[in-house]
Amino acid sequence: MGGVPTRSIVRAGLLGGAGAIYVALVGLYTKFADLELVGEQVTLGRVLIVAPAFVAAYAVTRPRVVAGERHLVALRGGLAVGALSGLIGAGLFAAALWFADWFGVDRIREVFVAITEPLVDFLTFDKGVPAGLPILIVLCAAGGVVGGFVRTAPAAIRRPASAGVLAVILLGLLQRIIPIVFVQLGFEADWLYERGAGLTWFGGLIVFVVAAAANALWNQDGGRTRERVRRNVGKAPAAKVGLFVAILAIMTILPLLLGTAISEVLGSVMIYVLLGLGLNIVVGYAGLLDLGYVAFFAFGAYTTGLLTGAFLNTTTGAATPALSADLNFYVAVWIVALLAAGVGLLIGAPVLRLRGDYLAIVTLGLGEIVSVLTASKWAQPLIGGPQGMRGVTKAEVFGLNFQDNPQHFYYLALAFVLLAAFVSWRLSTSRIGRAWNAMREDEQVADAMGVSTTKFKLLAFALGGAIGSMGGALFAVSIGSLTPASFEITVSITALAVVIIGGLGSIPGVLVGALVLIGLPGLLREFEEYRPLIYGGALVAIMILRPQGLVPNVRRSRELEDEEVSQDAWSRDAKGEAEAVAAVLPGGGLGVEREDLE
Amino acid sequence: MSAPEHLLELRDVAKHFGGLYALSGLTFHVDPGEIVSVIGPNGAGKSTMFNVVTGLYGPDDGSIRFRGANVVGLAPNQVTKLGIARTFQTVHLFPNMTILENAMVGQHCRTRSGVFGSIFRLPGTRREEQRIRERARESLGFFGSRLAGYREEQPASALSYANRRRLEMARALATEPALVMLDEPTAGMNPSETLELRDHIVRMRDELGLTVLVIEHDMRVVKGVSDRVVALDYGRKIAEGSYDEVANDPQVIEAYLGTKAAG
Numbered sequence: 123m124g125g126v127p128t129r130s131i132v133r134a135g136l137l138g139g140a141g142a143i144y145v146a147l148v149g150l151y152t153k154f155a156d157l158e159l160v161g162e163q164v165t166l167g168r169v170l171i172v173a174p175a176f177v178a179a180y181a182v183t184r185p186r187v188v189a190g191e192r193h194l195v196a197l198r199g200g201l202a203v204g205a206l207s208g209l210i211g212a213g214l215f216a217a218a219l220w221f222a223d224w225f226g227v228d229r230i231r232e233v234f235v236a237i238t239e240p241l242v243d244f245l246t247f248d249k250g251v252p253a254g255l256p257i258l259i260v261l262c263a264a265g266g267v268v269g270g271f272v273r274t275a276p277a278a279i280r281r282p283a284s285a286g287v288l289a290v291i292l293l294g295l296l297q298r299i300i301p302i303v304f305v306q307l308g309f310e311a312d313w314l315y316e317r318g319a320g321l322t323w324f325g326g327l328i329v330f331v332v333a334a335a336a337n338a339l340w341n342q343d344g345g346r347t348r349e350r351v352r353r354n355v356g357k358a359p360a361a362k363v364g365l366f367v368a369i370l371a372i373m374t375i376l377p378l379l380l381g382t383a384i385s386e387v388l389g390s391v392m393i394y395v396l397l398g399l400g401l402n403i404v405v406g407y408a409g410l411l412d413l414g415y416v417a418f419f420a421f422g423a424y425t426t427g428l429l430t431g432a433f434l435n436t437t438t439g440a441a442t443p444a445l446s447a448d449l450n451f452y453v454a455v456w457i458v459a460l461l462a463a464g465v466g467l468l469i470g471a472p473v474l475r476l477r478g479d480y481l482a483i484v485t486l487g488l489g490e491i492v493s494v495l496t497a498s499k500w501a502q503p504l505i506g507g508p509q510g511m512r513g514v515t516k517a518e519v520f521g522l523n524f525q526d527n528p529q530h531f532y533y534l535a536l537a538f539v540l541l542a543a544f545v546s547w548r549l550s551t552s553r554i555g556r557a558w559n560a561m562r563e564d565e566q567v568a569d570a571m572g573v574s575t576t577k578f579k580l581l582a583f584a585l586g587g588a589i590g591s592m593g594g595a596l597f598a599v600s601i602g603s604l605t606p607a608s609f610e611i612t613v614s615i616t617a618l619a620v621v622i623i624g625g626l627g628s629i630p631g632v633l634v635g636a637l638v639l640i641g642l643p644g645l646l647r648e649f650e651e652y653r654p655l656i657y658g659g660a661l662v663a664i665m666i667l668r669p670q671g672l673v674p675n676v677r678r679s680r681e682l683e684d685e686e687v688s689q690d691a692w693s694r695d696a697k698g699e700a701e702a703v704a705a706v707l708p709g710g711g712l713g714v715e716r717e718d719l720e
Numbered sequence: 721m722s723a724p725e726h727l728l729e730l731r732d733v734a735k736h737f738g739g740l741y742a743l744s745g746l747t748f749h750v751d752p753g754e755i756v757s758v759i760g761p762n763g764a765g766k767s768t769m770f771n772v773v774t775g776l777y778g779p780d781d782g783s784i785r786f787r788g789a790n791v792v793g794l795a796p797n798q799v800t801k802l803g804i805a806r807t808f809q810t811v812h813l814f815p816n817m818t819i820l821e822n823a824m825v826g827q828h829c830r831t832r833s834g835v836f837g838s839i840f841r842l843p844g845t846r847r848e849e850q851r852i853r854e855r856a857r858e859s860l861g862f863f864g865s866r867l868a869g870y871r872e873e874q875p876a877s878a879l880s881y882a883n884r885r886r887l888e889m890a891r892a893l894a895t896e897p898a899l900v901m902l903d904e905p906t907a908g909m910n911p912s913e914t915l916e917l918r919d920h921i922v923r924m925r926d927e928l929g930l931t932v933l934v935i936e937h938d939m940r941v942v943k944g945v946s947d948r949v950v951a952l953d954y955g956r957k958i959a960e961g962s963y964d965e966v967a968n969d970p971q972v973i974e975a976y977l978g979t980k981a982a983g
Contacts, residue, residue: 545839552838553831553849556817560825563814570774570808572800572829572895581835 124199130182131203135210135266138178142215142262145170146245148655149236153648155244158319159294160326167244169291171258172265175211179204179269200274201267208266212259219258223251281341282334289333294320298645299384306379369630373536377529386528387644389600392535393593394640397613398620398632399542400589405618406627406675407550408582409562411482414469414489415617418587420496420609421465422458422594427511427604428504429454435509435603443511444503451517455595459588466587470580477565489614497606510605514598525602535596542589543629549585550627558582590617612654616640619657623664625671634672725788727752727931728773728804728899733782735765735772735955742768743955746782750899755925755932757942759966760952761975766935767809769952770903774806775799786899801829805897807888809904809935815877819867822876822887823856826894830855859894860887862928863920882913889920893928900924902934906941914938921945939967951975 145151154166183200186193195203222230222237230237246254272280293300297320304311314325321329340348377385397419404412431448433440449457473484495501497508505511516525517534524531549555557578560568569575598604616639624635643649643656664671726749735743742765750756758766772779775796784791786802794802805826814822831852837845860867863886871879876887885905892900902921906914918941924930936942942949942963949966951959953975959966966972 548839548841549835552845553828553833553852554835554838556821556825557828559817559821560814560828563816564812566776566796567808567812567814568825569796570776570800570806571825571891572797573825574795574797576795585835 124183124195124203125186125193126182126195126199126203131207132210134178134182135175135207136214138174138207138211138262138266139214139218141174141177142171142211143218145174146218146241147234147236148652149241150652151244152236152238152241153652155240157646157648158316159291159297160321161316161323162319164294164320164326166295168261171245171261172268174215175208175262175265176269176272178211179207179266180273181269182207183270183273195270195274197271197274197276200270202270204266204268204270204273205263206266208263208269209259211266212262215262216255216259219245219255220251277341278338282337285337286330286334290321290326290329293329294326295642295646297321299380302381302384303379306381369633370540377532382528384645385532387641389528389531389535390644391636391640392532392539393597393600394617394620394636395539395633396535396542396593396596397590397617398624398636399539399546399629400586400593401617402586402621402627402629402632403546403549403558403589404582404586405621407546407555407558407562408579409558409565410473410579410582411478411485412583412586413482413486413611413614413618414492415485415586415590416609416611416613417469417489417492418462418465418590419594419597419613419617420492421462421587422591423598423604423609424496424505424511424594425458425461425591426451426454426595426598427514429457430515432511432514432598432604434502434506435512436506437509440513443505451515451595451599452519454515455592458591458595462591463584463588465591466583466585467580469587470583474576474579486611486614489611493606493610496609506604508606510603512603514602514604516602517599524599528600531596531600534599538592538596542592545585545589546629550629554578554581616657619661623660623672625674627675628671628673631671631673631675638672726750726785727754727787728933729783729785730769730773731783731785733769733772733779733784735768735777735779741955743772743779746952746955746957748950748957748960750931750933752898752931753925753929754947755921755934755945757946757949757963758933758935758952759937759939759942759949759972760958764952764975765955766952767903768955770806770901770935773799774804774901797829800895800897803896803898804901805892805895805899806901807885807892807903807905809907811881811884811888813876813879813884813888813891816875818873819860819876819879819887820853820856820872823859823867823890823894824852826859826891827852827855827896830896855896856894859890862890862893862923882909885909885917886920893924893930897930899931899933902932902936904935904937906936906938914941917941918944943967 150170151167154170157166158164159166159169183195183203185195219242223242227237227239227242242251245258247257248254249257272284275283297315301311301315304314314321314328316322377388380388397415400418401412401415404410404415428443428445429447429449430451431446432443434443447454469485469488473481473488476484496505499507501507502509514525516523518524522530522534524534550558557568557573560571560573561575561578565575597608601608620635620639621632622635623638624631624633639657639660643653649656728750730749731747733743733746734741746765746769758769760766768777771777773784773791775791775794775798779792786799786804789802791799791802791804814825817825831848833845833848836842857868857872860872866883867887867890876884879887885908889900889902889905892902905921906917909917921932921934921941922945924932932945934945946963949959949961949963950957951966951969951972953971958971958975959969961969
């Protein structure tokens with residue numbers, strides 16, 4: 123059908139249905155049933171009903187390679203295939219719902235706690251099982267049609283339409299921030315957002331139109347505007363500086379606009395940016411997969427506590443740790459970083475000979491050791507064991523309180539982030555960065571070309587450790603009391619996810635990764651308990667759709683860009699076009715050297 | 721030690737992998753300013769010899785001296801720093817780095833900027849970076865315009881096969897070596913590229929004053945460039961001398977063509 127094998131359609135449909143059932147089983151539907159995105163009708167829960175069918179249809183209408191040729195699915199075929207796969211998925215979903223109703227929701231609930239009467243009511247639109255199912259099926263089929271449309275419609279239509287829909291969903295999700303910003307800036311927000319809920323219908327329409335129009339402008343004349351802007355922003359120094367200043371300005375005023383509650387979220391975003399920047403040196407620059415990064419985070423936090431005169435929590439009250447100093451935070455943090463660099467050397471030394479998987483496993487183990495140590499009886503006289511420590515310094519300076527005022531803390535964290543970003547940037551563009559790069563690409567050859575891999579691996583661990591420990595130090599200041607629960611493997615995984623989703627080796631990528639992974643779930647409290655699920659989903663999606671990350675490293679993006687342009691030129695198969703591209707691309711367009719064509 | 725020293729000297733070098741003797745009792749030397757070719761059938765131990773000399777493997781026995789200094793036990797980067805640069809049998813570039821950056825990595829062992837210099841871009845570091853760039857361009861320039869100009873900023877993966885080989889040699893030259901070890905530099909090249917490369921090898925000695933040790937299968941190249949030829953088989957040296965001597969050596973002929981029906 124439409125060039126898509128029937129088996130693939132059926133399989134995609136069934137996977138979509140299974141996806142919907144999974145979403146129901148983990149309780150996402152009930153959780154988000156009332157989160158209104160636009161008006162009262164479009165809730166996140168309802169979007170999630172459509173989503174599995176959409177994704178399935180989008181996936182199954184992908185271009186296929188048949189006998190070495192790339193076949194696109196035509197629009198009409200795409201819509202039909204999408205509808206069919208949506209219907210199949212809906213059938214499975216509806217059958218499951220029917221079964222649940224017949225078997226008894228309460229009996230299923232003993233195993234799957236999320237299967238409840240309200241869930242059934244939600245999925246059948248309050249009409250009960252047989253009566254509401256057609257609505258569900260129609261909705262899923264529509265999701266499939268849209269999925270097919272988004273894949274197969276002409277670019278001039280699908281790109282603006284997709285941008286519009288995504289913008290509406292995103293702004294709907296940001297319903298707790300944007301109205302505040304509007305009010306702070308002195309604008310009315312009532313026309314855009316319902317009070318305490320999602321976008322109004324009118325607001326949604328405006329957002330859609332604006333986003334779609336912006337996208338259309340961006341992509342006009344076959345994406346040439348886009349390419350030009352991208353090239354200039356990527357290369358021209360003035361554009362780069364301008365972009366940097368703009369981002370910095372936004373980052374500076376953001377907490378003032380958003381108020382205390384959201385600044386708290388931003389503060390934890392900044393802590394993870396710091397962790398991400400440190401880990402980026404180890405993983406992104408040097409290519410050493412470190413799964414035990416929490417070790418540095420914990421070391422930084424506890425050492426800061428010890429050096430600045432925090433107390434141990436004990437059953438009989440506060441006690442002074444076995445080793446303790448009473449330094450000013452701004453003195454202590456440099457000592458912490460220096461010591462952490464030493465810990466980096468200690469962790470780096472035993473793993474020097476390991477690569478890839480083995481390195482990851484050993485660092486995972488070392489991280490676990492540190493986690494366990496923080497909770498151990500053995501370390502109790504020093505860092506408090508399970509009861510932890512409290513009374514970490516508030517790092518007060520100029521009357522600013524960095525513990526009780528999230529807005530102040532944000533600025534403290536921002537200062538450290540800027541420092542770490544500066545150090546990362548300068549290193550990455552130096553002889554040292556080049557050595558790391560060579561080592562990451564081919565360790566043995568880098569060694570043979572004169573790069574001391576021992577030295578540069580240790581350097582990466584030491585610098586990464588120092589920056590990570592600063593993240594820990596700031597974390598200690600921000601919450602004031604330390605317990606082992608804050609220093610578990612999830613920290614390592616989250617920091618790694620931030621780096622990967624942002625784009626390995628990319629400094630702006632770390633910021634974007636942290637905003638997406640820490641900021642978004644932090645803004646919507648409903649997401650909180652699904653954090654790991656979201657991380658998992660985001661990682662899988664990124665790996666499939668955009669393996670280079672959201673804001674890839676310049677080197678890699680340049681390459682992928684060239685490849686894309688060459689491919690476009692190739693597929694157009696028009697001489698004039700190819701020459702135009704060849705003129706733009708210094709390498710001569712098609713990835714083939716001129717010399718070799720002669 | 722008063723006698724004129726060899727540049728590179730291998731004495732009784734042995735290397736075995738499990739029960740397989742890749743090299744045994746290998747003794748030969750390279751003098752300054754020579755071009756020495758190493759020939760031998762596949763599996764004769766030629767590349768293993770390269771790997772042992774450059775520190776990728778440690779030899780199981782024997783001594784290797786470069787300019788009179790012991791090389792055994794050094795890490796590859798230390799050997800490179802002493803002045804031995806190499807290329808690989810299968811091209812090993814840093815594919816995602818630009819062509820210029822590839823060559824700049826070669827300069828690594830001749831430079832010393834550290835963390836603080838890099839973070840604060842101290843004047844010394846900036847000068848050094850400038851010098852790295854110039855030297856890298858010089859090495860790329862050895863191959864004419866092929867690796868120069870706009871190509872500098874292209875990723876190495878965009879190069880044609882022959883140019884990848886050239887870039888690998890330019891990267892080796894950028895380490896400012898005294899001895900260049902080329903592992904089958906003409907493998908996979910077409911006849912005209914092979915001829916051109918033959919000239920490059922000669923120019924490396926005549927213009928850059930380097931000593932060249934080259935593994936080569938193409939006998940026209942071997943004949944054209946070699947001052948001396950060393951033939952290996954089963955990890956042993958079976959012949960050594962001028963091209964004509966070695967080419968007519970019965971053992972060499974036997975190694976390449978097999979024994980006459982022995983019965």
